[in-house]
Structures are given as C-alpha cells and as structure tokens.
Amino acid sequence: MAPLPSNKAPDPMDVALGAAVRLRRRTIGMSQEALAEQCGVSFQQIQKYENGANRISFSRLVQIARALKCRVVDLMDVLDTPAGEGGETDLLSRMRTPGALELLAAYERMPQEARSYLVNLLRSLTDTPARRREMA
Numbered sequence: 001m002a003p004l005p006s007n008k009a010p011d012p013m014d015v016a017l018g019a020a021v022r023l024r025r026r027t028i029g030m031s032q033e034a035l036a037e038q039c040g041v042s043f044q045q046i047q048k049y050e051n052g053a054n055r056i057s058f059s060r061l062v063q064i065a066r067a068l069k070c071r072v073v074d075l076m077d078v079l080d081t082p083a084g085e086g087g088e089t090d091l092l093s094r095m096r097t098p099g100a101l102e103l104l105a106a107y108e109r110m111p112q113e114a115r116s117y118l119v120n121l122l123r124s125l126t127d128t129p130a131r132r133r134e135m136a
Contacts, residue, residue: 011052014055016079018056021046021064024047024068024070028069039063061076063077
C-alpha cells in the first residue's frame with residue numbers, strides 16, 4: 001500500500017534555508033536551471049528546495065554552496081538565530097514576496113535623497129489608523 005500524501009506544512013527552518021539559497025542565487029544572477037545543472041538535479045528540484053517543500057541534505061547543500069560561490073555557513077547563518085528571535089528568518093520570508101528583490105535592486109541604485117522621499121511616501125501610504133494604534 002502506498003503511503004498517504006502528507007498535508008504537513010514545510011518546516012520553517014527548511015523554508016528559511018531555501019529562501020537563503022534563492023536570495024543568493026538571484027543576487028548573483030543565476031537561474032534555477034543553471035544551479036540545477038551544476039548540482040545534477042532538475043530545476044523543479046531546486047524550486048522545491050527554495051520553497052522548503054523538500055529538505056536539502058548536507059551533501060547537496062555543499063554542492064549548492066559551491067555552485068553559488070559561497071560557503072555553506074553563509075547560507076545557514078539565517079538558521080543561527082536565538083530562540084524567539086526571527087529577525088533574519090522574517091527578512092528572508094519578506095524577500096520571497098514577488099517583486100521584493102527587484103524593488104530592493106532599484107532602491108540600491110537610487111540617490112540617497114530619492115530613497116528618503118520613497119521611504120516617506122511608503123510610510124504615508126501604509127500609515128492607517130489601525131497601524132497607528134498598533135504602534136502606540
């Protein structure tokens with residue numbers, strides 16, 4: 001008898017590690033296909049790793065790090081957060097938002113004065129009465 005499919009959500013650590021892989025891959029401008037080829041897997045497998053749907057074995061993580069020209073610990077730093085502090089994990093989750101990396105890349109190219117205007121604009125657009133009560 002075949003095992004029943006699991007409805008269990010991916011472990012947050014697997015999601016965070018996958019997000020770190022995706023962030024590094026996109027930062028250096030590498031496609032999922034290129035990473036998959038260098039690691040000897042399909043690009044669909046890379047997608048599953050990046051989404052946290054499949055766990056990355058240590059040997060595969062070493063292959064991925066080499067392909068991404070970084071150290072394994074560079075990808076795992078996000079997992080080394082003290083209990084109760086989700087700072088980097090939260091940041092990586094936010095970076096998975098569609099358009100976030102493109103927005104950050106454009107932001108980095110802006111002059112400082114334009115950055116300040118943009119941040120103030122975004123604050124004014126997201127500053128609702130409910131949010132003001134949360135901040136109080």
